[in-house]
Amino acid sequence: MNQPANGPPTVEIQNLSRDCHEALLLALLAAGPHHGYQLALELEQKSEGAFRFNHGTLYPILHKLEQVGLIRGDWLDEQTKRKRKSYSLTEAGRTRLARQIEAWRSFFFNFFSVIGEETP
């Protein structure tokens, strides 16, 4: 995502996939803390199978987001005594999500303008 000095944030074509993953994960986490596997399952269910995350590719994205402080990982025991990591959105993540949503809205508006259709 690009943030010009004046003007709304924009999605860069060359970073489409990365920005898309980031926006989807942040949006899911905005609803509350999730475990990694729950994120993958929920994304698939909510998008009715349109978006699918292989768990193997999910971890690098999650860990990167955690590293840059957009999400936070906490370890939980719960009743099972099994160590599980749960992710939640940080304040920086919330701000980023708001910008992502704006950037994607602008992206689709421009996209459909170019191909001559109205934004659905």
Add this chain to the structure above:
Amino acid sequence: MSRFAGVLKKVSDGLDLPQPTRSRILLEMAGDLEDLYEHHRGQGLDEDQAARRAEEAFAVSDEALKHLARIHERNSGLAERVTRQVGTWWEKVLLVIWLLAVILVSEAVVTEVHFFVIISPFVWPIVGLALAALAFTLWKLYQLFLRKPTDPRSFRSGLGALLFLAAASLAISVTGFFYHLRWYAFQVWDGGPEKMFGLLSNWILAISSLMIIGLLTAIFTALVWFLLAGLVARAENRQAAVLLAPA
């Protein structure tokens, strides 16, 4: 023991990272694999089908593993890279001999009658740092052996503070050394050559005790950091070993 030891072993082999970092990633994946398995079981699949579905979902490509390693490479600090080097018995023996030597030298120096004749005011902050290091070490030992926290990262968290305390002790010693050097130089300048010998011996007594206490605190603190980091690495490795053992 994990029913997914095969998948986890593949991930472990493909991650070129220090063991503690690798263990944390494996722990996370193991938890998620088990939960996904339970999810599939809840949907009516039998044990084999549920396990197979979970394993398929966790198929990690070499590219993804390299990406994951690149992300964590920058976070695998000096501590993890240095402490994993001490593994063989002779390295441990050398470490213990070094520690004993430092303790014996400290004991011999500090119990010397004239050692505390002139105490520099810079010694007190160093004593404070040493006490802080001691309190932190006791807390970490309690955490490692009695409390056993859930988050594997909390074993390691704050360990770097010991290195900071060691560096601060060194910095205070050096600052004190130059402060006293300057102070006695002015005293000699004002007092004339007849007072020079007395002032010089006072200066030597003040800075020798300061430097010895400062250096010993730094060495001790660094050694304790090294030993604790080794214990933490062992605890993390044990967790990983449990995961990689076949069910």
